[in-house]
Amino acid sequence: MKHRLEIRRTPTKRTLSLLALALTAGASIAGATGFSSATFVSASSSTGSVQAAADWTPPTVAMTSPGSTVSGTVTVTATAADDRSGIASVQLQARAAGATTWSTICTATKSPYSCSWSTTGLADGAYDLRAIATDKAGYTATSATVRTTVLNTATITLADPGDVVSGTVTLKPAISAGTGWSVRVERAPLGTTAWTTICTASTSPYSCSWATASTPYGRYDLRAVATSGSTTITSPVVPDTLVDNTVRSITLADPGTFLEGTVNLTATASSTAPVASVVFQRAAAGTISWTTICTDTAAPWACAWPTTGVNDGSYDLRAVLTDTNGATATSNVVAARTVDNVTTPLTALDVQTTNGGNPNRVDAGDKILLTYSRRVDLTTITPGWDGSPLPISVSLVRNLFSTDDVTFSRSGAALNLGSVQTDNNFASLIGLFNPRFDATMTASTETVGGVPRTVVTVEIGSQVAGSIRNVTHDSTLTWFPSTQVFGLNGTRLPATAAVESGPSDKDF
Known part of the structure; x- marks a missing residue:
């Protein structure tokens, strides 16, 4: 739009003085004999116009990051300004990272320049966002791009650290997609929801260490939780992990290489938790098919084994300690002990x-x-x-x-x-x-x-x-x-x- 500027020329002070003198002179002449009484008026005016633009600069615009990770429907926002004609509209656009074609999310005509972006139909991955502002004079400006990651189907899992843990244990969460996650691993007493953070990780691979010595003895459920911006993912629970830092040991005494009749088996057992029982076991030599011989529930830990109840042959022996917390420890194996009740006759x-x-x-x-x-x-x-x-x-x-x-x-x-x-x-x-x-x-x-x-x-x-x-x-x-x-x-x-x-x- 153009405006017309009119410039009018007006008489100056010098012009007016000359005009006054002329009028005085004329009056004198008019009073003289032989002159007419008519009045002479002299006037001069001139008018001109110049046109100039009132808004000759484009607007400013910036895209606001919705976060490093988004999912579902998220609000996207831009800021725009123009100090002359004002903002007419702002387009918010998105494209997959590396693509050349932009898709318009929405067009906003008043501040705040924002709208809802539904990501549920998009494939998980990185996306660029930008905004294009147009002012009322028709000028446009495009913002710098910001990048975010769409994660609607990403998952997190936690590797099972084992049925029983002690000392320092490495916990290993894994995320299926995206970067920039903050991950924490949590524990809760078995079957409860009283979650407590064990350790955290902020870079891939997302592993962290669990110093179990500071965790009370007991059974726990474990899970991993990942966050990025407003997005949270929680892993399935890894159930029933026993934290056991109890110091316990058991040693089976050697009953001899040749066994017959009733053999007295003895063990030495110790534990920082009270010992509940000691089980004495046998297996055919070289196998792991253990059979309980007998169980003792009080010290001294001993067992009378009637070897006449088994076939003559070679046997491995061991003892298993169970403490009052239900945790166990297994002794050394006393290997290849010969049971002979009938093979060698008595004479x-x-x-x-x-x-x-x-x-x-x-x-x-x-x-x-x-x-x-x-x-x-x-x-x-x-x-x-x-x-x-x-x-x-x-x-x-x-x-x-x-x-x-x-x-x-x-x-x-x-x-x-x-x-x-x-x-x-x-x-x-x-x-x-x-x-x-x-x-x-x-x-x-x-x-x-x-x-x-x-x-x-x-x-x-x-x-x-x-x-x-x-x-x-x-x-x-x-x-x-x-x-x-x-x-x-x-x-x-x-x-x-x-x-x-x-x-x-x-x-x-």
């Missing part, structure tokens, strides 16, 4: 003697060694015996066939050693003056071919009765065992005799 295996004095007669220091094929229950040899030295009596009784029977007795209690027959006559007369000696009996265990055996040693002491004589020829001993003796596995000792192995000698 009287051997009888031997050693000389302690005169090699031609029975006297103090001589020893008789009775060896069983496997371990026996010492209390079935004589009541209450544990193998420690025990006083007994040894007698030699002459037979009709030029042999002597060596017999064993204990004052006030049965002594089930059977008898030993020697091919010599140490007793001088049949039934008369049978020699008798004080003696000491002990028991020990020897292992032969991986099988432990009980050896009973009878050491001859002082002669207390009868008479003894020297012998001139070697003899072989035969042991006739007592069937009142039982193995650790409960098997009764058969009456089968054992013959002395090795070379003959004159002792016994």
Whole structure:
């Protein structure tokens, strides 16, 4: 629009003075004889016009960022100004990042220049926004672009840190799209909504550390929450993670490589939380199919295992501690322990003697060694015996066939050693003056071919009765065992005799 400027020329002071003089002169002449009385008027005027523009500058406009991330319907806003003619309209436009074509979101004609932008029909990703302002003089201006990310389908997940955590644990949230997120990982007591922030992360990859030592013992639900601008995404809950920083340990004692009968299993257990129970378990050697043998609920932690209830074979053993919080600890594995209750039969295996004095007669220091094929229950040899030295009596009784029977007795209690027959006559007369000696009996265990055996040693002491004589020829001993003796596995000792192995000698 153009305006016309009119410039009018008016008489100056000089012009008016000249005009006044002229009028005075004219009046004088008019008064003179011979002049007319008419009046002369002189006037001069001139009019001109110039046109100029009132608004020759474009407006200013700026696009306001709606945030680094948007979703759903969001308000987009621009600011615009023009100090002469004023703003006629503002167009708000959007395009996918990298595209060349802009789409108009809306056109606003008055401040505030804003409108609603529905992003639900757009693909997730980065978008540019701009505004174009037009003033009333027709001039336009375009704002700088601002970038935002549309996230309508983005998701966040939290990796499961494990059923039980302790110490420092790395938590790993993952977001499916977009950048510029602020992520926090939260915990709540199992089954509640009392969420507490554990740790935060602001850059990808969005991982953070959980110092569980500052978290009370217990079971927790976990989740991750991501925010960007006004947008929040919450992950599915990772349920039932146990925080357990209790210090606990358990050690299973080795019961031995060869097991038979009832075996006493023991464990040493400790925990900063009270120990509720210790479970003793077995598995076929080299497997992980654990079977509970027994459970103890009070210290000292022990278990009587009747091995006769399993097949002979090789077994691994372990113990499992459970504390009052329900947390567990597993002991070392005691591996490849042999259970043998029937594979090796129980028999009287051997009888031997050693000389302690005169090699031609029975006297103090001589020893008789009775060896069983496997371990026996010492209390079935004589009541209450544990193998420690025990006083007994040894007698030699002459037979009709030029042999002597060596017999064993204990004052006030049965002594089930059977008898030993020697091919010599140490007793001088049949039934008369049978020699008798004080003696000491002990028991020990020897292992032969991986099988432990009980050896009973009878050491001859002082002669207390009868008479003894020297012998001139070697003899072989035969042991006739007592069937009142039982193995650790409960098997009764058969009456089968054992013959002395090795070379003959004159002792016994």
